[in-house]
Amino acid sequence: MRRDASSRVENTALDAVLRESGLSHARLARRVNQLGAQQGIPLRYDKASVTRWIQGKRPRGRAPEFMAGALSEALRRTVTPAEIGLGGENTRPVTARAxxxxxxxxxxxxxxxxxxxxxxxxxxxxxxxxxxxxxxxxxxxxxxxxxxxxxDGQPARLAxxxxxxxxxxxxxxxxxxxxxxxxxxxxxxxxxxxxxxxxxxxxxxxxxxxxxxxxxxxxxxxxxxxxxxxxxxxxxxxxxxxxxxxxxxxxxxxxxxDRVLGGQIWAGISHLQTSLGYPSDGVYSARVGLATAKDSGSPLGLMRLHAMAARGYAARRDQQKAHAHLRFAEESLARSRGPAQESPWVGYLDHHYLEAETAQVFRDLGDGKRAEQMAAESVRHNAQRGRRQAIGRSVLATAHLQQGQLDAALESAHTALERLGSGNIHSERSVQALRAFRAELEPFRREEAVREFVRQARPVLGAA
Structure with missing residues (x-):
């Protein structure tokens, strides 16, 4: 800290982190306001507010937490209020400690x-x-x-x-x-x-x-x-x-x-990262999971982790590595002696699960024909799984569209929309899958059938 002409203590820590982030004063203020609004706290900060914070004025209420959150997003690492000169470690909110x-x-x-x-x-x-x-x-x-x-003798999994x-x-x-x-x-x-x-x-x-x-x-x-x-x-x-x-x-x-469960938690993290636009991070988390579960005696657990790696590589458009991990997933599935011989944490995994994930890999690689084959099989065998049905129908719709089959694409998308509109399925992932299909319809926006689908989908998917 140093003192300016008005003898206020300047917040050099905040200034340094803000410079590192590359955010302008206006962008930081705007993101702080957005984070506050998301949590029911109306804020009206602007670029002049950020200037005053750097000059030493302390923001009130939870603004330091929101500032740290906005800077964390920009830097892709955890920034605490303490790091920007606005609180000690003992005042960190639970959302930062977690x-x-x-x-x-x-x-x-x-x-x-x-x-x-x-x-x-x-x-x-x-x-x-x-x-x-x-x-x-x-x-x-x-x-x-x-x-x-x-x-070495630590149990790999627990019954x-x-x-x-x-x-x-x-x-x-x-x-x-x-x-x-x-x-x-x-x-x-x-x-x-x-x-x-x-x-x-x-x-x-x-x-x-x-x-x-x-x-x-x-x-x-x-x-x-x-x-x-x-x-x-x-x-x-x-x-x-x-x-x-x-x-x-x-x-x-x-x-x-429990290394089987550890691997599955990393698979979930990988899924989250890839879906949020960080596929390289998703691949790395899948690899951490594979290192965790490789000697656990759970081929089904390894199957899912290889599928997650394939999803990450497909999102990066790395066809060779995506195909390689799909092959490893199939080999792991073939080695399994069935859920009864596996950890309870992977009992739900089977070849229909792999079909669903494989369909999304081929979709992301632009291989509509193979995506259609896998998605159709997944839809056919998952009638009782509402979320998987809704996502599968959306993937199938995109696969049809990739092959120029607009009528078939809209038919499948309407089925997904009906399921989501019924109110029985509460899944943002399902909604996002159908939104992804809607975005692919942009080249066909003048078609009457497309305009009608977009109109019907608006209450469920929101504005395009």
Whole structure:
């Protein structure tokens, strides 16, 4: 800090980080206002406000948190209020602390409990939490360090809870939430998962004096619930919260020692990163997952991770590597002896799952014919999975369009729209898949059938 002519202490820390970010004063102010609005806090800052902050005027209320969030987005790493001269580490909000891979597992438990309770009680204040791509670099490093130091004899996976075990209620609820998520979408079940995680699972895990095996099983089940909170947040379009729950789930998973589940959490992170426009990060997370699960005895888990790597490479238009990982996924699937011989965390994975993911890989590579084949098979065999049906229909529509089959494309898209418009499926991922198809219709915008579809889709998809 230094003093200007009016003897106010200038905030040189903020000035330095702002210069590093490349944001103008006007852009920073605009993004702070947007983050505030997303959380129900009206703000009216402008470029002159930023100048005053650099000159030493301290912003009021939660503005320092929003400033740190905006700079984190721009720099793709975590920026704290302390780093920009606006608070110490002990004042960091839980949404900032939840991005860290806590060395002390008790810190992770406290952070997860606080994040969940805040999430449940103050939803309007958490809806605008940003996804910070660069913040995953430290959890990746910490996880790989844990992996390298793990004991050779540490169990690669844990079986489902036995009858009467301490974790039995957690496993029962995991199955219940999973069934609802698959059928109706993550937004439908998200609040219930977070509430159960915060009010039931956390107190159980924090109890002391348990046997080692019971301790590991409880932490693993809690890690799965945290990952499910992340996945359902992702499906609800709350990407920043998804990132935080998944990061905390990783730390609990490390305590439980379950490498199959660890690999699956990295698969979820990879999916999130690729879908948000960071495919190179998505590929890297998939590779971290593969390193985690390679000796776990779970071919199905490896299948999903290879599929996620293929998705990332396809988004980068790297056809050779995308095809290679699809081949590895098929080989892993062929090695599996079925769900009964696998970890409970991957029992839902099968060749129909791989068909769905393969369809999206071929779609992103522009191979409409093969995308159509895979998407049609996925749609045919997933009648009871509402979200997968809706996404599959949208992918199928795009595949038809890539082949110049406009009528067939619109027919499939209308079916997806009907499912989403029914109100039974609450899944932002499904909506985004259909929005992606709508964007591909731009060259055909003068066609009457296209104009009619866009008009009918507006209540579900919003304005184009």
């Amino acid at each position: 991005l860290s891979y806590c060395e002390d597992v008790d810190d992770a438990l406290r952070t997860l409990a606080e994040l969940g309770s805040t999430d449940v009680s103050r939803r309007s204040l958490l809806g605008g939490v940003p996804f910070v791509a660069g913040a995953l670099a430290d959890p990746q490093r910490q996880w790989l360090l844990w992996l390298s130091e793990a004991e 489902a809870a036995s009858d009467g075990g301490a974790a039995e209620p957690l496993h029962y609820m995991i199955q219940t939430f999973d069934s609802m998520d698959n059928r109706f979408g993550g937004a439908h079940v998200r609040s219930a998962i977070v509430h159960y995680l915060s009010n039931q699972a956390m107190p159980m895990v924090q109890q002391r004096g348990r046997r080692e095996a019971e301790h590991r099983e409880l932490f693993t089940a809690a890690a799965k619930l945290a990952a499910m909170a992340g996945w359902s947040s992702y499906d609800a379009g709350e990407y920043g919260m998804a990132q935080r729950y998944m990061t905390l789930g990783l730390r609990l998973c490390g305590e439980g020692g």
